[in-house]
Amino acid sequence: MEFSRKEFLRFGLAAGAGLLLPGTLSACSSSGGGGANNTTESSAGTLLKSKTELPPRFTARLPVPPVLAPVRTDGSTDYYEITQKVGQVEILPGRKTEIWGYNGIFPGPTIESRTGRRTSVVHRNELGVPVTVHLHGGKVAPEHDGYPTDLIAPVSGGHAGHTSHTTTMAAGSKEYLYPMDQQAATLWYHDHRMDFTGPQVYKGLAGFHLIRDDVEERLGLPRGERDVPLMIADRAFNEDGSFSYPSVDPSLSGTPGVTGDFMSGVLGDCILVNGAPWPVLEVSNTKYRFRILNASNARRYRLELDKKPSGGPAFLQIGSDQGLLDTPAEHDELQISQAERFDVIIDFSKYSVGDEITMRNSWGEDSTADVMKFKVARQAADSGPIPSQLVPFTKLSKSEATVTRDIVFARGGAEAHGMSLWTVNGEAFDPNKIIANPRLGSVELWNIRAQNVEHPFHIHLAPFQVLSKDGNDPSEYDRGWKDTVSLENGGKAELLVKFEGFKGKYVLHCHNLEHEDMMMMANFEVV
Ligand code: C2O
Numbered sequence: 001m002e003f004s005r006k007e008f009l010r011f012g013l014a015a016g017a018g019l020l021l022p023g024t025l026s027a028c029s030s031s032g033g034g035g036a037n038n039t040t041e042s043s044a045g046t047l048l049k050s051k052t053e054l055p056p057r058f059t060a061r062l063p064v065p066p067v068l069a070p071v072r073t074d075g076s077t078d079y080y081e082i083t084q085k086v087g088q089v090e091i092l093p094g095r096k097t098e099i100w101g102y103n104g105i106f107p108g109p110t111i112e113s114r115t116g117r118r119t120s121v122v123h124r125n126e127l128g129v130p131v132t133v134h135l136h137g138g139k140v141a142p143e144h145d146g147y148p149t150d151l152i153a154p155v156s157g158g159h160a161g162h163t164s165h166t167t168t169m170a171a172g173s174k175e176y177l178y179p180m181d182q183q184a185a186t187l188w189y190h191d192h193r194m195d196f197t198g199p200q201v202y203k204g205l206a207g208f209h210l211i212r213d214d215v216e217e218r219l220g221l222p223r224g225e226r227d228v229p230l231m232i233a234d235r236a237f238n239e240d241g242s243f244s245y246p247s248v249d250p251s252l253s254g255t256p257g258v259t260g261d262f263m264s265g266v267l268g269d270c271i272l273v274n275g276a277p278w279p280v281l282e283v284s285n286t287k288y289r290f291r292i293l294n295a296s297n298a299r300r301y302r303l304e305l306d307k308k309p310s311g312g313p314a315f316l317q318i319g320s321d322q323g324l325l326d327t328p329a330e331h332d333e334l335q336i337s338q339a340e341r342f343d344v345i346i347d348f349s350k351y352s353v354g355d356e357i358t359m360r361n362s363w364g365e366d367s368t369a370d371v372m373k374f375k376v377a378r379q380a381a382d383s384g385p386i387p388s389q390l391v392p393f394t395k396l397s398k399s400e401a402t403v404t405r406d407i408v409f410a411r412g413g414a415e416a417h418g419m420s421l422w423t424v425n426g427e428a429f430d431p432n433k434i435i436a437n438p439r440l441g442s443v444e445l446w447n448i449r450a451q452n453v454e455h456p457f458h459i460h461l462a463p464f465q466v467l468s469k470d471g472n473d474p475s476e477y478d479r480g481w482k483d484t485v486s487l488e489n490g491g492k493a494e495l496l497v498k499f500e501g502f503k504g505k506y507v508l509h510c511h512n513l514e515h516e517d518m519m520m521m522a523n524f525e526v527v
């Protein structure tokens, strides 16, 4: 496990390319492995078919991850503890699937923080490989950000105390401190181990972290059991019911990466919501708030309601990645790329008791075209109207930007054994190379371009506003403060990025996790 980045480039991808050889000729036509750039169902990647019968749709009940209780709390801080370990869960009826989970469950427990109160989470690693935990969307000091080589060794040992100039290893556990100096928002936490984020998230290392505040509370939004997080993720299964993922080395302790056919991304054929396949939620005929997160490695979704409510939009969006919007936005469909969050209201008072409403993915085919179902099961009193003004929003202007930078996400520029890598500005990820030095407190204009396939751009620490997309106004899905933005193949965006909170080294990367693991990541250092 101590191979360096160079060794990965030299041997790791050599092994990957070796596996590719037998299928190379056909790969170009159908699966698009090797040099081709393939897109399936509007998502970069290759469909991995389950080798066992898929479960029936719309029979499982929607699970809601438990809210984690603090182990203690004091005047300033709430303290939590999480153990990362193997769990056995029933996803396929009557069968067990092994997952890697926070507290052994998938999704992990939901952490709820309060703006202005510090959150401490001690993560203990009872898995067999190193991990690191990133709070996606959090304004966090660099040493608590889950940097890809800032690892927690397994408690079982083997790596304790090991450090090199690029890797640090905490022995068995590590405390992450989150100041929560940010507004109410739907964040999530997930694994971020260099070269292995894709498989480790796929095995189940992902959970919600919600921030609440007084401003949000005064808006009278649906709450309690009518405030529901929805984590959407696609998976495929092996004959024995285990998750199927095309790692070159399935132990995740040797050679990283996926076999060549899946270089563009791994797409599963089973859609899970909160870990259950195509589940059902019984609702009352009232408004509900859903915090929709796309936690898939490579799949994007276009969500629709069948049938859509009469005389209203399917979704009333109240929040984006970084928190509530200034005013709600109406959508009949939601395009959501990996790691994005849409905080939406669905108004079931527009339906009758007995109605069944299917949430579909109109970018999917067959099994991936269905997501979940709502059944209007009972009458209840509604929580009242959604305010037309939500939270104050200050629009950044181009004139505030002090520096302009160009970032290109593409395939190529770096290669290993004839296999071209996913790169940022033509270079593979190097933990020691800094590509930008923004000043603390500044706003910068970043011109982002995506090539070969579509890419979701994500930057740690620094929230941004989308100023333009493809030369036009931002899309209707780019409102508010964002931390992740979807770019089409050949697409571009101008982002106004605000660097605040902390100095130090952070990453930006593609949130297609196969692209990220195969080098589409870079460092910036706030100075
Ligand atoms: Cu959710 Cu660096 O990512």
Ligand code: CU
Binding pocket: 409, 422, 454, 455, 456, 510, 511, 512, 515, 516, 520
């Ligand atoms: Cu990408």
